[in-house]
Amino acid sequence: MKLALVATHPIQYYAPVFQLLAKEVELKVFYTNKKRKSYDPGFQQEIIWDIPLLQGYDFSFNEERPVIKNLISFDPHYLLIYGWASSAHLHILTYFKNKIPILFRGDSNLLENVPWYRSILKEYALKWVYAHVQTALYTGTNNKEYFKKYGLKESQLIFSPHAIDNMRFSIYEPSLSVRENLGIKKDDLLVLFAGKFSRNKNPILLLRAFLKANVPNTHLLFIGGGLTEGNLRNAAEYRSNIHVLPFQNQKDIPAYYKACDLFCLPSNHETWGLSINEAMACGKAVLVSDRCGAAVDLVTQYNGSVFKHQDVNDLTRKLEYFLKHPLLLEKAGRQAALDISEWNFNNQSRAIINCLYA
Structure with a gap:
């Protein structure tokens, strides 16, 4: 053939x-x-x-x-x-x-x-x-x-x-160095966005929701690059719990997924959103917009949540809920790893x- x-x-x-x-x-x-x-x-x-x-x-x-x-x-x-x-x-x-x-x-x-x-x-x-x-x-x-x-x-x-390569992401040995390098304590919670800093992927919405939730002992990390990078860096300059890092290649990115507690993809429109697969393969809870193509297939009440796109209030409520219930985040992450296996x-x-x- x-x-x-x-x-x-x-x-x-x-x-x-x-x-x-x-x-x-x-x-x-x-x-x-x-x-x-x-x-x-x-x-x-x-x-x-x-x-x-x-x-x-x-x-x-x-x-x-x-x-x-x-x-x-x-x-x-x-x-x-x-x-x-x-x-x-x-x-x-x-x-x-x-x-x-x-x-x-x-x-x-x-x-x-x-x-x-x-x-x-x-x-x-x-x-x-x-x-x-x-x-x-x-x-x-x-x-x-x-x-x-x-x-x-x-x-x-x-x-x-x-x-995505579930095996490569899931077997990656977690390292404390990511959190240590960013000054994140062991019991602090970390929210991650990884991708292009574009208006469509809408990292600014996540930034606004995180600041509005204002949950103690939490951090927000943006990894990537693009048009809205300047705005994100300006916000991070005056806040010790907001971090912006450049694009990380395939061999390095699993370390950042493993270091986080919750992955968020707030896109205005996403044909799929393979970063959701990557986060789930690393055993992380996911919070994504309803305009992500993957949401209906991958995200359930047991492994994360879906919020209304461009709705900062809905995102804030769901982000705040997760950040105030760390044990729920752990449970959702374990379920995410099971759900993405097929x-x-x-x-x-x-x-x-x-x-x-x-």
Whole structure:
């Protein structure tokens, strides 16, 4: 069985899946970006991942000749395309329709408010796009509803869970150095935000809620970079319990999840929110907005809570409740680790393999 996989560029959440697939089929990944870009506009800096993303599978970059010719030469039995928001991907979809079966994977959802006129245009365009797809591998409940709205039938939808490297995050040995370096006492509680400091991810809302809750012996840590970094650093400058650290790479970030007591993702819109998976794999309670795609699948009253997006009062109430009940945080964290265990790379890759041999 030969599987051609099309993606824009190497991604830390996809490479392990490609490695698993390569053990079971003849796989080649075709990256459609001509260069191996390392500048991330969201973080506003160069990002070079410190884990291998190009090992364990065959790949090519779209440098020497058009990707269509490379795909024809490979002559796959199936084509799996990650995302459509690229002219190259749309070209591949239209060229190979009715030539070979096309699988598709994306994590979009319907949670974002769209003006009515854009909604009409979007529906027309996306129904055209997905008419080229035989099977869509959906990441969760919200993503499934998205595919159904834009024309795919129940029989065309296969669950392939969104995942991170649960094992790498869960077995990481906790270190006191993170808390010690930040001056956080053993019994103090730490709330963590990790990601891009963007208006969409809305770390400022978390800052406002934390200050409003004003619970003694608690700390707030922001890790990342981006447009709102200046505002966060200004707030931290005059408060000993607010900390801002730069982007932390994949090998280091588990230490910060392990050091916290509660992870919060206050996004205005998030197609999924894989940082939620990471925090849960580290055994941490999670508090996320209702606009995070993962919320409906991953977050329950037993492992965390969901608050109304952009509602500082709702976030404050739930944040304050958790910070005043540390034993509840511990219990929720243990449950989180159990709940995320089935959302793993093995189950994701197995769903893809099953499509090939159905």
